[in-house]
Amino acid sequence: MATNSALMGFVHRRRRGAELFLLVLALIVGIGAYAAVGLGVDGEVPTNLIGYGGWLTLLVVAAHVAVRIVAPYADPVLLPVVAALNGLGLAIIHRIDLAKDTGLASQQLTWMTLGVVLFVGTLIVLPDHRLLARFTYTSGLTAIALLILPMIPGLGTQINGARIWISLGPFSFQPGEIAKMLLVITFAGYLVVHRDALALAGRRVVFVDLPRGRDLGPILMMWVVSLGILVLQRDLGSSLLFFGLFLVMLYVATERPGWLVVGALLFFGGAAVAFRIFSHVQSRVDIWLDPFADADSSGYQLVQALYGFAWGGLVGRGLGEGMPQRVPYVESDFILAAIGEELGLTAVMAVLLLYGLVVERALRAALISRDGFGKLVATGLAAVFALQVFVVIGGVTRLIPLTGLTTPFLSYGGSSLVANWVIIAILLRISDQARRPLPDLAADDAADPDDQATQVVKVMPEWR
């Protein structure tokens, strides 16, 4: 909490007008893309464009109004960026619907509605993010319970080799998406309390401060949980995500790079062992090294995605002019391949920049946040976002071995979309708290130098 902008005399403006303007741009992207899909595929504007556009506008305006009322100082960029991503994702899913004759886009719109409702709900119910610190252990237990749920026979469903789904009647749900958010809260709550112990004790070995053995407990526990996910659920992506998230938060909390060294060693050790023992890990690596070796079966999905990206080139084939349906699961994990094919490198870059902006705004909120818990939660959520984008897009474009994760806000999938909207709500809440001007106490006790030097912390409100 070295540089607190409020202390330097700088007061953030609300910038809600800017947010509204950016939201209009985001709506133009989303509705425009939807209309372009209809023009490209059927040669006419979709008949339900008015209804669709109206609903999308309604959702976005509702979110904006909620922010304006309950979080007036929140970051003005985050909401428009995710609205644009979500709108683009809907249009692309609609495009894939037309190719595959499915109806996923309307389901996704329903999920988005639920996501926005929960977004608004979170902002209203959570007037201060520090309230979440009360649920450190509750949310930790819930997260572990959620992660175990898919293992329960009859409830869990194995899809594509990964046992990360639960089915309740017609609904299937990916509890891991909720768990990652709960884990961020747990880690933040735990670390903000124990950071001194973790940070100060230890010994120095070759320029690196290594932590004490007894402090290794939590990191080892997290390592075991990650490995457990990998082994029991065969979910490479989530395993990597949770462990990476924990490492980043540990490092930020303790300010000691030594944890990163220990974590990296543990990670690579675990990865090496997993590679030797588990055939599904090996096959993922083999596909990554040479997807064309078995282009018709195991490498098929990645090879088709690469062909799709290449086919799109710089500016893409145009919506409706490509064949995104050739890539299996193009509407979920591989949705970026559809964007790359039909909208080209240009759009892929734009999407990456939008993701980069989300991460940047989240980290900015962390930087200016006035409390350690807020900093940790914001950093953790930013890290989750960045890692997830890196792991899934890196996998789809053959930068790293493929692991199964959804592309935030773009991919078809209710649990992921809803969870991400709640994540954005929490980030907005943290940034609202951080950017909100301090109560003007100087007017009362300007003469007392001690008071001025004291860190002013807003009194925690009662839970409504």
Next chain:
Amino acid sequence: MNKPIRAVSIFCMFLFLALMANVTYVQFWKSDDYNTDPRNARVAEASYSRERGQILVGDKPVAESKKSDDRYKYLRVYPESGARMFAPITGYLQLGSQTGIERSQNAVLTGEDPQLFVTRLVDLLKGDTAQGGNVVLTVDPDAQKAAFEGLRDTLGPQGEGSVVAIQPKTGRILAMASYPSYDPNELATHDSAAASEAYQALDADEREPLLNRALRTRLFPGSTFKLVTAAAAIESGKYHSGDDVPAGASYQPPGTSHQIGNDGRGQCSPAKVTFATAMEWSCNTTFARLAVDVGPEKMREQAEAFGFNSTSLLDLQGQVQSVYPTGVDVPEDQDDGGGGTRELSLAETAQTGIGQNTVQSTPLQMAMVTAAIANQGKLMRPYLVDKVQTAGFNVLRTTEPEVLNESAVSAETAGELTELLVSTVTDGTASPAAIPGVSVAGKTGTAQRGDTVCNAGGKPPYAWFVSFAPAQDAEVAVAVMIEEAPDRACSEIAGGQLGGPIAKAVMEAVLKK
């Protein structure tokens, strides 16, 4: 905690930079590799269902895309009237593969060609779907019809043969017929089971209807190769068209006991005859002697000047090289060294002089030889694509004629050869190609397949005919090759008798305009 948060920011930035660099690599640097990967069915399917440009002969399409309401948007249609006639040229379009012009001009027809970039950009901006460009062929529809129907009617339903006609001054291919042919519509149908069945049947057919004989079938050119021998002899300076040349009833080349005869043509029996007589009656003894006199190296040089031992056609894939032997393999177990190759012996050279031994030619190659002589010795590169147009028929590119060999023979030699060939039509074996009122130059060829002749129960010979007209300012040079004509009596199969009328019909079709 801000210091590590900044470190995390930088780390995240590197993650995103890595993603951006990698996706640029995939979509920009590697995209050509991926797009041209033969396993990439996406590209194939896209070009299959797209509206391709037309292939035009004159102003009529011989291949066009028609809207289709099945799983692909467009069906490639080869108009029924010319489908079989033009099939060896157009080829056919299937999912993932094309042949013929469909293949060689694929980039233009699909619109991917860089020349069509501006058109494509305009289409993109106007929101139209990009259309492919058109390809206009050099083919003269009347000549093509005369060639194809001539083969079909002369050879009978079981026949096999080919005709190539070239405009000597430019190298434009005016006709390229191959018989038997196939209906490309059967192969281009969207019913993939039917298409594959049709392909199986055509592929299994012993008469090889899918083969473009004009550039893929190499046979002994027989007496038509005497054009090359005569050219080499005149170029050597030792002989001229007005001179007497050695002949004789039979000739035993040095170093062999094998006799070369004249198949009973008594005109060749004197020890010396005029060059014109030797050409008119296709005296084997004369041309065998000339070849020996000139020697194998000069013979080879002359053949290669006309295009033997190389390929020249860029507009269709699969042209096979016509052969004048570059040497003879020496068996490994020979006493004096063995292995490697040696130069032709005089006996072998004598045989090459009459288009036997291992001399082999495609119909296209013989048409090129004829066209070069007709064009004062200048050999032009043969070509089929006249123009490339946008979908809106604006001409993007017109093929400029290209000289392949400035003087395959000198203009004087070409003139002398023309005299000899004109008299071969007026007074000799090539008389069936005579056109009233037009000076025609021509030569027959009847190449034995083995040692036995027809009346001794041997296989029927290959029949050839080459000609050009008008002799002094040629507009068309034709080569006719007849591989099989089982409906004709063996003794009937001779270059003049079968090939002459076909060549005449093709020349008339061109000259009529």
